[in-house]
Amino acid sequence: MAKNNGYYSYKNLPNEIALILESKVSEDWRCNIWHIRGHERDLIIDTGLGLWPIADHIFQISERPIIALCTHSHHDHAGGLNQFEIRSGHPAEQDIFTNPTRKSTVADLIRPEHLLEEPYHGFDLESWCMNPAPITNLVEEGDVIDLGNRCFKIVHFPGHSPGSIAIWEEKTGIMFTGDTLYDGVLYDHLYHSMPEIFKESLSRLKEFPIETIHAGHGPSFGAYKMHDIIDEYMSGRRSMICPSQR
Numbered sequence: 685m686a687k688n689n690g691y692y693s694y695k696n697l698p699n700e701i702a703l704i705l706e707s708k709v710s711e712d713w714r715c716n717i718w719h720i721r722g723h724e725r726d727l728i729i730d731t732g733l734g735l736w737p738i739a740d741h742i743f744q745i746s747e748r749p750i751i752a753l754c755t756h757s758h759h760d761h762a763g764g765l766n767q768f769e770i771r772s773g774h775p776a777e778q779d780i781f782t783n784p785t786r787k788s789t790v791a792d793l794i795r796p797e798h799l800l801e802e803p804y805h806g807f808d809l810e811s812w813c814m815n816p817a818p819i820t821n822l823v824e825e826g827d828v829i830d831l832g833n834r835c836f837k838i839v840h841f842p843g844h845s846p847g848s849i850a851i852w853e854e855k856t857g858i859m860f861t862g863d864t865l866y867d868g869v870l871y872d873h874l875y876h877s878m879p880e881i882f883k884e885s886l887s888r889l890k891e892f893p894i895e896t897i898h899a900g901h902g903p904s905f906g907a908y909k910m911h912d913i914i915d916e917y918m919s920g921r922r923s924m925i926c927p928s929q930r
């Protein structure tokens with residue numbers, strides 16, 4: 685089932701997971717917003733730019749309490765977090781969620797062509813910064829998010845940013861990787877990226893018995909592709925500092 689309210693599309697996938705996409709943000713910029721339905725509560729992983737009412741859209745779909753969690757504090761993932769009451773993120777980026785700036789959320793990278801429509805008349809992308817979204821529920825390595833009938837474990841993968849986390853469901857072998865891994869050039873040299881530590885995180889990711897990666901951007905994929913992407917990155921391709929080798 686795919687639904688679209690004009691601002692967000694909603695597509696059901698196996699395992700009670702849905703993919704929500706911002707319809708007015710270009711494909712190369714919008715993040716994947718994941719909705720996982722549990723028996724007692726639901727989990728939202730990443731929230732998009734938040735320029736349109738994402739929380740309202742989800743409340744129309746679910747009657748259960750919502751835990752919103754951001755894989756990290758960049759504007760394309762955390763912009764909508766302030767719309768939710770339960771806000772989860774890693775302590776290493778707590779200050780950014782609370783006091784976001786254009787630099788700290790890398791909003792200085794967004795360009796007019798990334799927005800297909802202005803959210804409101806007079807909107808100024810040049811000065812736009814996401815709303816503060818103080819974390820109400822800090823999550824660290826090993827913490828568990830319990831939806832009643834299924835549990836997700838937090839894995840800390842610093843590198844893309846200091847507080848980047850992935851969400852791991854051991855039972856299904858599903859991992860939500862945020863910007864730590866997707867099928868594209870990996871952003872490893874942003875202002876607070878740590879390229880050497882990023883490599884360590886990717887090496888660690890390879891050890892997980894992955895069935896499905898639901899990435900922060902672009903399509904989902906399996907273990908074979910995951911190993912390919914990481915190996916290519918380790919061999920010097922897929923880094924944002926060597927575009928000639930992309």
Ligand SMILES: [Zn+2]
Pocket residue numbers: 756758844863871
């Ligand atoms: Zn990011």
